[in-house]
Amino acid sequence: MGQKVSPIGLRVGIIRDWESRWYADKDYATFLHEDIKIRDFIFNKLKRADVSQIEIERKDGNRVNITIHTAKPGFVIGKGGADIERLRAEVKKLVNREVFIDIVEIKNPDLVARLVARRIADQLERRVSFRIAQKRAIQSTMRAGAKGIKTAVSGRLGGADMARTEGYSEGNVPLQTLRADIDYSHEEADTTYGKMGVKVWIYKGEILPTKKNNK
Known part of the structure; x- marks a missing residue:
């Protein structure tokens, strides 16, 4: 009998990439919980911005690169980039690491x-x-x-x-x-x-x- 599985998880490593990209040994649990906190915070903060996906990449232990896919980039960035800078500061305070945020517009x-x-x-x-x-x-x-x-x-x-x-x-x-x-x-x-x-x-x-x- 066929079982229901997530179509996304089933295709990771085949035609889809991981949404979190980093390697950790002893810090694995710490990084995992940080990723969950970051995603929960950003999704709740940007409820009206039509955010579909948040990618997290770590080059080293103290730098977090976040890519936000949104249908309303202007809503996230704000006037003169004020809103995205405020968001970056709040996420930095949340995880106590250097945070860099990129915005990708959803075309459709x-x-x-x-x-x-x-x-x-x-x-x-x-x-x-x-x-x-x-x-x-x-x-x-x-x-x-x-x-x-x-x-x-x-x-x-x-x-x-x-x-x-x-x-x-x-x-x-x-x-x-x-x-x-x-x-x-x-x-x-x-x-x-x-x-x-x-x-x-x-x-x-x-x-x-x-x-x-x-x-």
């Missing part, structure tokens, strides 16, 4: 699973129908050029007494094909009926190993 947010899932969750919190929210997301993503998308919403849908899961899909989402470029994310919505879970899978096409190696 409709192809990023985390942003699509967050958009569905935001609509659920505003009492939009879970069916309408999912269908809107699917239409936007397919128009943006995706090969396929699958969504699922779980919880007390429509205020029902018993929780259930309902989802929609369009196109192909080959979860077992390792060369398939599939983005996945899980978000939560706080509604009047309790927590609702939102899952999104987006298939963007295939990545061949030869192309990856040539890069």
Whole structure:
């Protein structure tokens, strides 16, 4: 019987790279907890900036390079770079190391699973129908050029007494094909009926190993 695994973790080292890139021996646990703290802090601080991914790289023990992927770079940078400098100082205080932050703009947010899932969750919190929210997301993503998308919403849908899961899909989402470029994310919505879970899978096409190696 097939088991459900994270499409991202399954493809790390094959067509995806690690989001944390560093080597540590005795400091492994320290660096791991620091990475978790950094990501939690930045995601909470930049909730409205449509941040999809935070990459962390360490060249040595006292220098942390952070790359923030966002659909709203101006919101993160601020006027004259004031906001990003303030963020850098706060992260530096959090981990007590030298911190450098780079910003990468997301050209097409409709192809990023985390942003699509967050958009569905935001609509659920505003009492939009879970069916309408999912269908809107699917239409936007397919128009943006995706090969396929699958969504699922779980919880007390429509205020029902018993929780259930309902989802929609369009196109192909080959979860077992390792060369398939599939983005996945899980978000939560706080509604009047309790927590609702939102899952999104987006298939963007295939990545061949030869192309990856040539890069």
